[in-house]
Amino acid sequence: MGRAVRLPRPPLPRFAVAWFPAFEGLExxxxYRRRHDPMANDVAAHLTLVFPFPTALTALQLETHVRKVAAGWPPIPVTFRAVRVQANEFVFLMAQRGAQSIAALHDRLYARSLRQHLRTDLAYEPHITIARSLDPRQLDVSFAEAERDLAGEFHDVLREVTLLAVAPDGRIERIRDFPLDTR
Structure with a gap:
């Protein structure tokens, strides 16, 4: 009798937490993203609060954690306005008003069972990715176009966060929205 063949384990499910703004002028x-962001067809403009991570935790365990954090957090008035090139690959729309509160919410979401997934080598700066390119010339064009086409301010109130599932093929599914404390 031969040795049993061990099949590789399937990859762990991946999850993320994000906020989907409803800015006036979101269109x-x-x-702009449809022209410059390869992810534009996969996911709407969003601010990532917990970056995609693999875990053996169940969706229910993650929902419980996110619900608890969100329920204790007040809504955050936000303004996004400045565009910036990051890491010679991305163009970000940066949070101005509300950035410190968003960063504190990010930190709180990474508490407890998610702490191991926090990247401590990178500072968290609240942003919405609006373009991505490895071609420096294209990135320059994208940045100039963003400065022109997205001039002004975008205002909203962060009132809920969304738990997302990220499939191995990159497909992103909304699992559940969690309102922030609305007392």
């Missing part, structure tokens, strides 16, 4: 951002 301008989405039109």
């Amino acid at each position: 301008r951002i989405e039109a």
